[in-house]
Amino acid sequence: MLNRDFTNQAPTMLNKVLIGIQNKSPRRSVYSLVLWTGLTFIFVSASTYFISQSRPAVDYFTHHESTYDSSANTNGPNPLLTTEGIDQFIHDHAYPRLGESANFTGLRQVCDSTKWQKNVYFTCTHNLGGLINVRNMVLNCVRYAIAAGASGLILPLIEARDPTVLSRLKTGEYQSMQFLFDEDWFKKVMKTNCRQMELLDTIEDVPHYRYATMPDLMNVQSFMGQPPGSRQGRMRNRKPEDFRPRFDALIKSQSKRPGERNPVIVRLDDRTLFSWPPSFDSPAFANYFGFILEFRLDLTALANIIVSRVRPTSSSGASKDPYVGVHLRSEADAGKYWASWDQLANATLSAAVESDIKHIYVASGDTDGVAKLAKKAAESGIKVLDKWGVLLKNEKEYLKPFRFDQLAIVDYLTLLESDRFVGSGQSSFSSHILMRREFIANNTLSTDTKNDNGKPRDQFAGPGRLAYWDQDWP
Ligand SMILES: *[C@@H]1O[C@H](CO)[C@@H](O)[C@H](O)[C@H]1NC(C)=O
Ligand SMILES: *[C@@H]1O[C@H](CO)[C@@H](O)[C@H](O)[C@H]1NC(C)=O
């Protein structure tokens, strides 16, 4: 566990702060009043939004007995709890991943045509919330670092939510990116395709970091002179093309140019969710940028195990047992206007009946809702499964200690592979699965041949949907 308080202490500690980014307006008092009123409003609405968005209750904590348990697996030490055992398990089950067929030419082109600035570093520390929101925030931070031409990037961190009070996102518990993502993959892809940007493990690895100039935590929207967000536009940066000129002006306004002995370290705040519109970049870049992040290998392997058991392939490879995946986002904290249990259950059962599918894989924190779904499905001879019901004893023992958002990885990947998918249009987790499935179908990017029959017929149950497509990277 990394506990890095430097992110808050650094400015006072180093006592070298740039001219406040937010204090540049000549009509400062009027401006501040408006700004503060606006910020307060936005903060209240945004935090409500974040809390609701960022609780993809993709897991429920009932550990019922696996229907796949075999006696061979119940005795003796658990190999998954040894380094060699888990390495072997990863080797056997985690590959291939989609990222391995991603085309990073677009990323390389952007990096090759960027004007890089020596001795300028970015940190991406305040990434918090649900799995998919964290992913978006990390990607956006890296995108801003590239836009700024920062020649150094400190490996992103993740602020882990409170395990007992899931709505408490701001905890000050900073974890390495390995908490959710495959760090080696990220390093490899960036080194290969964006070699101009050096990756540093920690802020202490910046040469002469004690003498660094550290502007206040940067809030992109106020830096851009844009309103912090609206109901539709959320935190969207309306003019990404202005970021670089503004950034250059900021650097120029310093008394000293960034140098080896006085580097500049820029730290983005926790308001980068949905900030960068992917459509600003060429499809060659935007389509594959998200693949610089892959989820951690051990949980990927477990998800693949689940898929292989829910959908066994006969030895001839001819027939497969398909399943409907549902993100049953009907927990108590879901908004009033979100898809209801009725709508989600109805859409899921209809999809199964329509396609003559006999298995449903469910991800949900709504224990009662899952039980109700299982009961209703049974009436049509359909079986409802979740990860705890599919994994074997040793696997469950390995998975159990993982945190809420880590467990979400297993559900995300299992739902991604489903033959039909039903989710809630108001959930960023559901929305991303739908977008990625569409992306995979469009690009015939696949780990197997499941798209033979064309695009998956996915659906959102319930009213409306997030204006998601140009808010997040596929
Ligand atoms: C990768 O993307 C680039 C840029 O869009 C394209 O020119 C190239 O053909 C692609 N490579 C493959 C193998 O698809
Ligand atoms: C879903 O709802 C419609 C309309 O209310 C109903 O006719 C249908 O039978 C429901 N389907 C299932 C599978 O419950």
Ligand SMILES: *[C@@H]1O[C@H](CO)[C@@H](O)[C@H](O)[C@H]1NC(C)=O
């Ligand atoms: C998939 O292709 C369709 C048709 O070209 C397009 O409208 C849609 O945006 C694509 N989806 C993704 C996620 O790339």
